[in-house]
Amino acid sequence: MINVDDILETIKMIEEENLDIRTITMGFSLLDCASDDVERSCRKIYDKITKGAERLVKTGEELEATLGIPIINKRISVTPVAMLLAASGGDPLKYAAALERAALATGVNFIGGYSALVHKGFSAGDRELIESIPEALSSTEHLCSSVNVGSTKSGINMDAVKMVGQVITRAARLTADRNCIGAAKFVAFCNAPEDNPFMAGAFHGTGEPDCVINVGVSGPGVVRAALAKAGDCNISQIADIVKKTAFKITRMGQLVGTRASEMLGVPFGIVDLSLAPTPEIGDSVAYILEEMGLEKCGCHGTTACLALLNDAVKKGGVMASSHVGGLSGAFIPVSEDAGMISAADVGALKIEKLEAMTAVCSVGLDMVVIPGDTSEEIISAILADEAAIGMINSKTTAVRLIPAVGKKAGEVIEFGGLLGYAPIMDVSRYSPAKFINRGGRIPAPIQSLKN
Amino acid sequence: MRAVITVVGKDMVGILAKVSGLCARYNANVVEVTQSVLQDMFAMVMLADISQLSVDMPEFSDAMTQLGDSLALSIHVMHEDIFNSMHRI
Structure with missing residues (x-):
């Protein structure tokens, strides 16, 4: 029979630690x-x-x-x-x-x-x-x-x-x-992936089959609980715990994906092994980083902790699934993550730090609310910065910014549901207008010449 | 096809009888049972063959959840595949 401890562990993950399949x-x-x-x-x-x-x-x-x-x-x-x-x-x-x-x-x-x-x-x-x-x-x-x-x-x-x-x-x-x-x-x-199952950025790429099933898993709460249980241990051990937990989470995604594909008669594409937070307390990526030893997400050390987390999630997940794809890593959406919201509220997390974090997380500036009077050129320039990070590091970066019309930095906007709520973050007011209005193309970087 | 039925809650008379009674009513064949009582807490894991189940699995699962609610116990019915895939390579 299956080990009783394993059974109880799985049930605890689902009942108490918000483990779920985020999307088919x-x-x-x-x-x-x-x-x-x-x-x-x-x-x-x-x-x-x-x-x-x-x-x-x-x-x-x-x-x-x-x-x-x-x-x-x-x-x-x-x-x-x-x-x-x-x-x-x-x-x-x-x-x-x-x-x-x-x-x-x-x-x-x-x-x-x-x-x-x-x-x-x-x-x-x-x-x-x-x-x-x-x-x-x-x-x-x-x-x-x-x-x-x-x-x-x-x-x-x-x-x-x-x-x-x-x-x-x-x-x-x-x-x-x-x-x-x-x-x-x-x-x-x-660098948009063609098989991403997560919104708002999902689309069906031209290299994909006619119809396909992709699965996105979740589970920041499970990773955090595993780290909390481990107590005092060094960073190598933390990476190991994250890997083992990510393996288990991804196995579940693989099972659901293959089952769904059999039942629907549609080929199975990939498991996106992302840690996708929700606004529920305990289902937060920021809390994982804090569990590693940061007083508040956004303080110095955050980028290093996130890099470790993102890498360990991939290493653990990749063996658990026959095909891994999509965005695969740790998401850091501000309004959808209780720990991020709290860090932004107290001023520990600012947009500049978030930008640095996007160099080592799975996507980019996600669900960041900015003042409603931010100019179009500033928004374009924020995107240009993000795109540059993605281009040079050969990774996906993205921008999902919400200019809160009629509101200023420090106020709050409430979306409800999975989108959560967020304090409005201030942005630099110096103008990049001339740069943005030049138009044209930033040439492909030297990293692109791999042949 | 087998299902894992877990029952956790405050110990009382007749838990095993009620849960296995429900299994019998829906034609689920109990294959294995492990149970323990720590202080007042009752924990049981039951493995049942559900290939001859008289209803579909979601309905069986709902019936178990309702039984659990009526006894203030937490009862889960899950396909064994989820545990096999998560804990075995």
């Missing part, structure tokens, strides 16, 4: 839905998604009940819509409405892929789609959007960086009456 994300290629007529294209998209994902939510619920492990989200990701817009032309918002209808019909929590990949330049449909993002996000509830502005291979498209500053500002303004939620459903990437 079903990816669809929509390339076969492209048509020269936008209405026809939308109809084909709706039909393909609603038919293919008909049983997704039900299967997730069945798995949850059978295995006894909570599965929080069921989501859909699709081919970047700009590619369909390239073929059809017409009003991009029709695609947003069609995807929203498909999300409602299938009952999923989010649908991602209102996206454009413009890291080297704009092709047909890209500009139109990017310009329509604010309206698309304010007129829908489940749609998520992303833009890839740079990559290690191609450099950074500064024209796109400038556009994204405007998109974020307008998305926040159009949803000012709803806590600027529009900006929270948009993310700008450098």
